[in-house]
Amino acid sequence: MITVENLTKRYGPHPAVDDVSFQCEPGTVTGFLGPNGAGKSTTMRMICGLTAPTAGRATVSGHPYRELPNPGREVGVLLDASAQHAGRTGREALTLSAYTMGLDRREVAAKLDLVGLNAVAAKRRVRAYSLGMRQRLGLAQALLGDPRVLILDEPANGLDPEGIFWMRGLLRDFADRGGTVLLSSHLLREVEAVADRLVVIGGGRIVAQGDKNELLAGGGTVVRARDDAALRRALELAGLSAADSSEGLLVQADAEAVGQAAADAGVALAELRPAAGGGLEQLFLTLTAGESTKEAVR
């Protein structure tokens, strides 16, 4: 369980995170979405007590992070896979953490095995690791204390498709067994595939949050006709607003209304479907585009 209440972080006059509130329930994966610089990492660092918030508070399992007696046993944190000592071996990095948390040493081997780092890789210095291997090591580190909560910042970065698929399964399974997962990404498809809930942030503010399916349902309808101009006129006549997208016209209405409008005007359709596949992307773009433009102008 993660609770974030009105978290705000200002650097000078510029708010990096502005009045952010959301909750992650046990048994769910929450996707934390936003373009680069939207404030995802800052929010996550504030949850983990690594950055002091200007205002607001965050709790993990009911306690402020800094008051958790042995945080590693409660929350698994992976904020930056490259934040490992280049001169230590993968095994040594985990051994240090396991010792600090008071864990059995066998956990180290078990978690290395779990994330697919074999004995050869474990004995290598982190300097020689690829980004994908560092992500795996970071994930092993986060899982080391068998926590009930996972906070992962862009964990899919650098993983190969097979690795991404594997991680998705691991997180889904973790949540299905009662765990809480907060997972940030700018890779929309990645989050769409695994998250139950979405929190979308842009320019430091939450621009949308809620159940993934509900949010996606608002994605609109994609419609295409050979006679593009006629279709536009038909939609306009029916009072439906249409926007250009790469796949055709994107209409903020359900398929039935769009089909009826076309039929009434006698326009033959080439395609008519809910914007499900790219729905989240569209949502993401529409929700964050304005914000980032504002950012750029500021």
Added chain:
Amino acid sequence: MTTTTTPTAGAVAPRQHTAVRRPSLLRLTVAELRKLVDTRAGRWLLITIGLLTAAIVTLQLIYAEEADQTFLNFFVPSLLPVSVLLPVLGILSITSEWSQRTALTTYALVPRRERVVAAKLLAVALTALASVLTSLAVAAVGTLVASAIGGAGTWQFDWSLLLNAVVIQVTSVLMGAAFGLLLLNTPLAIVGYLLLPTLWGVLGEMVKPLRGPSEWLDTSKTMEPLFSSDAVTGGQWGRMAVSLLVWMVLPLAAGLFRTLRREVS
């Protein structure tokens, strides 16, 4: 890729823990000691300190007058080079967390940062004590060799010197750590540590009005009596305390304040 295997998916489940306790200061100190030796840089720094001690005793066995080849004369000179290198160890133990960005993991596991800092100071102080033991051991070996090859080999030792040695090494490693805490950057801290007291020493020599305060604030002057076998007087301890207040306690306090508030990213 040969280094990753197909992972077994779905073997993680959140577990309920029985009363999780926070890691003790002893545990954190042991972890910090381990960090001092588990990288090449740290290990070689410690090995260099040991080798330097051995080298100085060896040089004396070769070049010193036979009558001067005593336990005392082996022990005292080995302190100075070690006291120059130990601060680097103190600095690195603090700053490498930031330069290697392991602070992210360290402070996520132990969010009470003052406990990590305390453990680090304890760890480097223990290392300083160990260096004194090494100096004693190497001096003892030197004395044995000296008596075998015709040197004086006398064991006479003034125990107050042992206290002096401990004070020298522990304060120098802590001074380094203090600069590390304050500047949180390896090159800056090393340069700062080496340059500032020296600069102050030079200024104290050149600028007349500074000569008085320099008697109290220049650590190279105030610590000097520790290297001689004459007993250190109360006044000398006082000056030492004042200079350490300025060069060790103040940077430690300011550095702790800075470390507690700093954003970890």
